[in-house]
Amino acid sequence: MTLITSIGKRLFSLIWQRFLEADNMIRIKSFTFSPIQENTYILYDDIGECVIIDPGCYDDSERQALASFIEENKLKPVRLLNTHCHLDHIFGNGFVSEKYNLKPEFNKHDLPVFHAFAATCNLYGLSCDPSPEAESYLDEGDVVKFGESSLEIVFTPGHSPGSITFYNKDDKFMISGDVLFYGSVGRTDLPGGSMETLVNSIKTKLFPLGDDFKVYSGHGPSTTIGFEKKNNPFLQ
Numbered sequence: 001m002t003l004i005t006s007i008g009k010r011l012f013s014l015i016w017q018r019f020l021e022a023d024n025m026i027r028i029k030s031f032t033f034s035p036i037q038e039n040t041y042i043l044y045d046d047i048g049e050c051v052i053i054d055p056g057c058y059d060d061s062e063r064q065a066l067a068s069f070i071e072e073n074k075l076k077p078v079r080l081l082n083t084h085c086h087l088d089h090i091f092g093n094g095f096v097s098e099k100y101n102l103k104p105e106f107n108k109h110d111l112p113v114f115h116a117f118a119a120t121c122n123l124y125g126l127s128c129d130p131s132p133e134a135e136s137y138l139d140e141g142d143v144v145k146f147g148e149s150s151l152e153i154v155f156t157p158g159h160s161p162g163s164i165t166f167y168n169k170d171d172k173f174m175i176s177g178d179v180l181f182y183g184s185v186g187r188t189d190l191p192g193g194s195m196e197t198l199v200n201s202i203k204t205k206l207f208p209l210g211d212d213f214k215v216y217s218g219h220g221p222s223t224t225i226g227f228e229k230k231n232n233p234f235l236q
């Protein structure tokens, strides 16, 4: 009897632990913002802290949509992260920085891109809210923590000189910015871009993470590494 009770207890605790682990997966909310249709991501877990990646909110209604989601889900933004600093990925940096008292964090090699923000906005005839400067920078091997979760970083240049990809091994996903898209890759004709570097980044940094990794891109639908390995014409 005691044996059965103890097996029962053990089983219950195993199942409960599984339940807790499964339940504490990172949740990913995506928005598609601005005339450039950029994907903005909010990542959070049960603890209620969140990170905002590439806030591309461009006008008041988009800023409101982002803030409402955070408020309705009682989230506390703890980091503002940029995969890279092209204008459409930092449109909302100013708003997020001010509202949540955060400074943007990105890779140092994208500083020239970051500093071209105002000029690029003028070029496209867009009115842009300036972004505050970063106070610290992200590099390969860094770990970003929020709640009980964390994201690791790989350096994936080519689309821009300082593009980085955030990933989580347990939940098997990555936020790839404009490095890798469903059936395509990021453009490489902007300053600091290189197709050779980009393809090399994808093959040496993203492919090894595993075929079952889900890819959340900066534009368009999500995909997987396995699908892109097989079908992406730029990566054959």
Ligand SMILES: [Zn+2]
Residues within 6 Å of the ligand: 084, 086, 159, 160, 178, 186
């Ligand atoms: Zn870009």
